[in-house]
Amino acid sequence: MPTAEHLILRELLAREPNWLSGSRLAAKLGVSRVAVWQHMGKLRADGFTFEARRARGYRLVSRPAGPHAALIETQLKVRPQDFSLLVLDEVDSTNDEAARQLAAGRAAPFAVIARRQIRGRGRLGRAWHSEANGNLYASIAFRPRVAPDRMAAFTLWMGLNLCELLANFAKVTPGLKWPNDLLLDGRKVGGILTEARIDSDQIRDLVFGLGLNINAPTEDWPPALARRAVSLAEIAGEPFDFNRLTAALLGRVLLAYDNFADGTYLKTFADLWHRFDVLRGKTIVLIEGDRRHRGTVTGLDDEGALLLRDALGRTQRFRAGEVTFDPAS
Numbered sequence: 150m151p152t153a154e155h156l157i158l159r160e161l162l163a164r165e166p167n168w169l170s171g172s173r174l175a176a177k178l179g180v181s182r183v184a185v186w187q188h189m190g191k192l193r194a195d196g197f198t199f200e201a202r203r204a205r206g207y208r209l210v211s212r213p214a215g216p217h218a219a220l221i222e223t224q225l226k227v228r229p230q231d232f233s234l235l236v237l238d239e240v241d242s243t244n245d246e247a248a249r250q251l252a253a254g255r256a257a258p259f260a261v262i263a264r265r266q267i268r269g270r271g272r273l274g275r276a277w278h279s280e281a282n283g284n285l286y287a288s289i290a291f292r293p294r295v296a297p298d299r300m301a302a303f304t305l306w307m308g309l310n311l312c313e314l315l316a317n318f319a320k321v322t323p324g325l326k327w328p329n330d331l332l333l334d335g336r337k338v339g340g341i342l343t344e345a346r347i348d349s350d351q352i353r354d355l356v357f358g359l360g361l362n363i364n365a366p367t368e369d370w371p372p373a374l375a376r377r378a379v380s381l382a383e384i385a386g387e388p389f390d391f392n393r394l395t396a397a398l399l400g401r402v403l404l405a406y407d408n409f410a411d412g413t414y415l416k417t418f419a420d421l422w423h424r425f426d427v428l429r430g431k432t433i434v435l436i437e438g439d440r441r442h443r444g445t446v447t448g449l450d451d452e453g454a455l456l457l458r459d460a461l462g463r464t465q466r467f468r469a470g471e472v473t474f475d476p477a478s
């Protein structure tokens with residue numbers, strides 16, 4: 150059920166950059182002009198600023214830079230009964246909060262977004278730097294009934310969809326580095342951490358965690374991180390509208406999930422893979438536990454495992470691992 154704040158935001162966004170008359174807004178909401186003024190006060194407290202003129206009404210001047218639930222929901226093209234959103238100021242990890250919500254029975258799909266994570270987690274037990282700095286920390290929870298061996302293909306499919314969305318939305322040229330790194334200009338702009346609870350031979354629930362560097366000023370990052378990572382804003386030369394981009398990303402994730410669940414993803418997977426894969430034909434080192442494998446990437450198998458041809462011409466498949474480009478090649 151949209152709140153009065155949702156309705157006001159929807160109307161103001163639709164009119165942007167024009168004025169919206171207070172009496173029209175009041176009529177749309179079915180409340181008095183005084184009540185409209187009170188609701189706008191609530192939005193002001195959240196970080197919105199408005200211009201108000203007696204003869205013309207209201208105009209949106211600026212909006213909160215960080216995650217804002219109503220602003221995301223208003224711009225998300227998904228029926229509210231099909232999805233819910235939890236926006237938090239601070240959390241240990243959005244993946245952990247999503248898992249707690251699933252365990253408590255919250256209806257899926259839903260997303261958890263936090264302005265800051267205290268224990269943001271990356272793959273392979275690493276920490277994910279998660280300050281309140283204009284970056285996105287999001288987890289989207291699903292209850293799919295699919296076999297666990299489809300997880301790798303799911304993560305790749307989601308990564309490809311995110312690449313296409315970023316290419317269209319941000320006019321950048323992203324790449325996907327198997328299995329889950331989103332790259333821009335050879336540096337990491339985002340990472341995916343998919344986690345699932347398995348029930349006998351089926352996935353019971355699944356959390357798709359996404360960390361995306363949107364607006365962080367990279368000069369504030371620890372030097373080792375700034376060498377490897379980049380933000381969208383740094384590449385584009387200007388900040389992005391965080392909540393508009395987040396709404397577009399969530400919409401795409403939900404659509405991509407449906408395509409995965411009904412099998413239609415197979416129609417476009419190969420095309421997207423050829424467009425965004427950055428490893429094909431490259432000589433790499435794949436680290437798997439304490440073993441290192443050097444070889445040339447020849448492609449993927451049906452389950453999303455990476456195919457690597459070694460110096461003797463033998464092809465091996467890897468379901469997991471950490472890839473680095475071979476400096477000797």
Ligand code: BTN
Pocket residue numbers: 241242243244245266268269270271272273275277285286287288329330339340341342358359360361
């Ligand atoms: C990686 O590249 O190692 C994956 C990073 C995934 C980070 C995101 S941020 C939101 C979600 N919550 C977490 O604790 N991790 C994921």
